Amino acid sequence: MTRPRVAVFKMASCDGCQLQLIDAEEALLDLAGAIEIANFAEASSNMQPGPYDVALVEGSISAPEQIEQLEKIREESGLLITIGACATSGGIQALRNGGDLDEAIRRVYPHPEFVKSLETSTPVADHVKVDLELTGCPIDRGELLNAISQLLQGSVPRLATTPVCIECKRRGYTCVLVTRDEPCLGPVTRTGCGAICPAFARGCYGCFGPSESPNTEALSGAFLAHGLSPAQARDRFRFITGSAPGFAKEAERLDKEAMAT
Amino acid sequence: MTHRSVEIPVIARVEGEGALHLKVEDDRIEDLRLEIYEPPRFFESFLRGRHFTEVPDIVARICGICPVAYQMSSIHGFEELFEVEVPEGTRELRRLLYLGEWIESHTLHIFLLAAPDFLGFHDAIEMAASEPELVKKALAIKRLGNDMMEAIGGREIHPVSPRVGGFSKAPTARELGGFAGRLEDALAELPGVAEFAAGLPLPVLPREVEMVGLVHPNEYGINEGGMGTTAGRTFPVAAFEETTHEEHVEHSNALHSVMTDTGLPYFVGPLARYNLNEAHLTPVARKAAEILGLAVGQNDPFYSLAARAVELAYSIEDALRLLRDYEPPDPPFVDVVPRAGRATWATEAPRGTLYHRYDVAEDGTILEAKIVPPTAQNLRRIEEDLRGFIPGVLDRPDEELARLCEMVIRNYDPCISCATHFLRLDIQRG
Numbered sequence A: 001m002t003r004p005r006v007a008v009f010k011m012a013s014c015d016g017c018q019l020q021l022i023d024a025e026e027a028l029l030d031l032a033g034a035i036e037i038a039n040f041a042e043a044s045s046n047m048q049p050g051p052y053d054v055a056l057v058e059g060s061i062s063a064p065e066q067i068e069q070l071e072k073i074r075e076e077s078g079l080l081i082t083i084g085a086c087a088t089s090g091g092i093q094a095l096r097n098g099g100d101l102d103e104a105i106r107r108v109y110p111h112p113e114f115v116k117s118l119e120t121s122t123p124v125a126d127h128v129k130v131d132l133e134l135t136g137c138p139i140d141r142g143e144l145l146n147a148i149s150q151l152l153q154g155s156v157p158r159l160a161t162t163p164v165c166i167e168c169k170r171r172g173y174t175c176v177l178v179t180r181d182e183p184c185l186g187p188v189t190r191t192g193c194g195a196i197c198p199a200f201a202r203g204c205y206g207c208f209g210p211s212e213s214p215n216t217e218a219l220s221g222a223f224l225a226h227g228l229s230p231a232q233a234r235d236r237f238r239f240i241t242g243s244a245p246g247f248a249k250e251a252e253r254l255d256k257e258a259m260a261t
Numbered sequence B: 001m002t003h004r005s006v007e008i009p010v011i012a013r014v015e016g017e018g019a020l021h022l023k024v025e026d027d028r029i030e031d032l033r034l035e036i037y038e039p040p041r042f043f044e045s046f047l048r049g050r051h052f053t054e055v056p057d058i059v060a061r062i063c064g065i066c067p068v069a070y071q072m073s074s075i076h077g078f079e080e081l082f083e084v085e086v087p088e089g090t091r092e093l094r095r096l097l098y099l100g101e102w103i104e105s106h107t108l109h110i111f112l113l114a115a116p117d118f119l120g121f122h123d124a125i126e127m128a129a130s131e132p133e134l135v136k137k138a139l140a141i142k143r144l145g146n147d148m149m150e151a152i153g154g155r156e157i158h159p160v161s162p163r164v165g166g167f168s169k170a171p172t173a174r175e176l177g178g179f180a181g182r183l184e185d186a187l188a189e190l191p192g193v194a195e196f197a198a199g200l201p202l203p204v205l206p207r208e209v210e211m212v213g214l215v216h217p218n219e220y221g222i223n224e225g226g227m228g229t230t231a232g233r234t235f236p237v238a239a240f241e242e243t244t245h246e247e248h249v250e251h252s253n254a255l256h257s258v259m260t261d262t263g264l265p266y267f268v269g270p271l272a273r274y275n276l277n278e279a280h281l282t283p284v285a286r287k288a289a290e291i292l293g294l295a296v297g298q299n300d301p302f303y304s305l306a307a308r309a310v311e312l313a314y315s316i317e318d319a320l321r322l323l324r325d326y327e328p329p330d331p332p333f334v335d336v337v338p339r340a341g342r343a344t345w346a347t348e349a350p351r352g353t354l355y356h357r358y359d360v361a362e363d364g365t366i367l368e369a370k371i372v373p374p375t376a377q378n379l380r381r382i383e384e385d386l387r388g389f390i391p392g393v394l395d396r397p398d399e400e401l402a403r404l405c406e407m408v409i410r411n412y413d414p415c416i417s418c419a420t421h422f423l424r425l426d427i428q429r430g
Helices: A014-023 A026-034 A063-076 A087-090 A092-096 A101-108 A141-152 A164-171 A174-182 A216-225 A228-235 A244-261 B052-060 B067-079 B088-119 B126-131 B133-155 B173-177 B178-200 B237-243 B270-280 B283-292 B301-324 B376-392 B398-410
Strands: A005-010 A037-040 A051-059 A075-085 A132-134 B002-007 B021-025 B028-036 B212-215 B226-231 B242-248 B254-259 B339-350 B350-362 B366-372
Touching: A005 A014, A005 A026, A014 A051, A014 A075, A014 A141, A026 A141, A026 B126, A026 B133, A037 B339, A051 A063, A075 A087, A075 A141, A087 A092, A087 A132, A132 A141, A141 B226, A216 A228, A216 A244, A228 A244, B002 B398, B021 B376, B021 B398, B028 B376, B052 B067, B052 B350, B052 B366, B067 B088, B067 B126, B067 B339, B067 B350, B088 B126, B088 B133, B088 B178, B088 B301, B088 B398, B126 B133, B133 B173, B133 B178, B133 B301, B173 B178, B178 B283, B178 B301, B212 B270, B212 B339, B212 B350, B226 B237, B237 B242, B237 B339, B237 B350, B270 B301, B270 B350, B283 B301, B350 B376, B376 B398
Parallel strands: A005 A037, A005 A051, A051 A075, A075 A132
Antiparallel strands: B002 B021, B021 B028, B212 B226, B242 B254, B339 B350, B350 B366
């Protein structure tokens, strides 16, 4: 039996999500027995051409040549899985979206004419069909390994869609929003991290993106009641996964409120 | 006239993505381009307008391999500007967290990224098939670094607990207690690690170069100190942007770091730190240096791997020292009141000096940000090394020549993801 061929690709990102795969260490060695790692530049100089059974794509689309690269990956891959906040929502670098790109380039480059960049940083699914999205900044290693092994067995991985808030209750953590006045995105953020921030006595800041049908407006109300200004509440949503539709919409609404006051 | 062209479209086993284009005519390098095609992410632009409390979480995202370095350079900078005094325990816990990152990153580089080059493997997975014990030991040390970061920071990639003023929560002595035994076990492996590294057939390329790093009167420079160089100069971190200079090269959109007065490239990283901080090394680290034939004054960049192994030993020994009388800082964080002004700070990321500057408004809003990552400072040196190295190996077939060039680049453990959050490189000369 031939082993499924898996490839890892990177767009605009910090490398952290593919590092989760390298950090799996012995689990990666086990996995390497079950699959053929056909292309994984960060870990190996053995880079095989496609086709691939599974492509893992990290990073957002923010340069023109990445669109072509992505289309080629899509063509050559049976399943395309996006990994991380950048690939699934545009990432933190999407904070520049809506701003003046020329101004952004001028600010960091002495010769702006050399810089090729798209106006926006966008998720992979805006450009090609994606079969599975793993959110997180970074993704959770267990969720990734689980998803890969379920796919290898021919089943569709089921990912948690409940919020961090539920996870926190399950683990018996003290609520940081209630007891510490910490503006916590736990009620509206998909779980996956294990509720690390509340465990470390701080508010969730949304690494895993919106949970299923998040009631963001109610949470904003709580933030304002805790003394945050509309602009401060807006910036809670406009952060690591700020371009995910569930958070972007609420940030826009709060932005209007901030402008009005 | 013979033309020869060697292309490495994707440099493997480095963080981030780059390419090398080399054209040779007769025995002369006609064109050499280290191309970094990773797109810019404009951090310095979107940091503007954010609150200082958000900065450590934002800048961590510049690099998945060295997030602690980014968090620390920003946190220390703000604390100095805002005149925040943190308890000694906070200082020690930060160093412990940072050492976890050094242990993780150095082990990753030595065994998973660099070693396969010398042993004829494509990657550590192949290497594990024929050297299972070696890879198993390396992974255990790497896991130890990761676990330290997870225990202190909540997770090893983008830790959540570090904040301006301290930690959101500090682990108890009991929570960190289990690490002493594991660190002792790792330390026992270190002479073997040094012997392994000493046995790797490294190329030789001694050259005159000024190396730059953080120096501190009482300890191996990591979190705090002033700048020092192997040419004997010292300067405060606040003078970093005057003392070094990012030069714009003709026909290129690259910024290359050079010393402002000499106009010459310098380099940062483990070998620079070793040369500047050797006096603070611990016994096993010294022993490792001896095994590796590393001595102060060594200017061959290929000794970077040796310096990394020495620093790995040092990191483990220093972590043991810090753990011995660890008491959690109480309170875990102190209150911070912002004020207007300029924050500058540098810390030592695993791959070298990481400089941050923030101009801050009275209410703590960021007005301007400037970040100089280690790999950006080393890019010019990497290119110079390639120019020095290639003429001696032109007799090799293309495939081997390409592999050797990759080794020269990989030797700096470059983090292209870091380097390109603000610059895009396309070297064209000739």
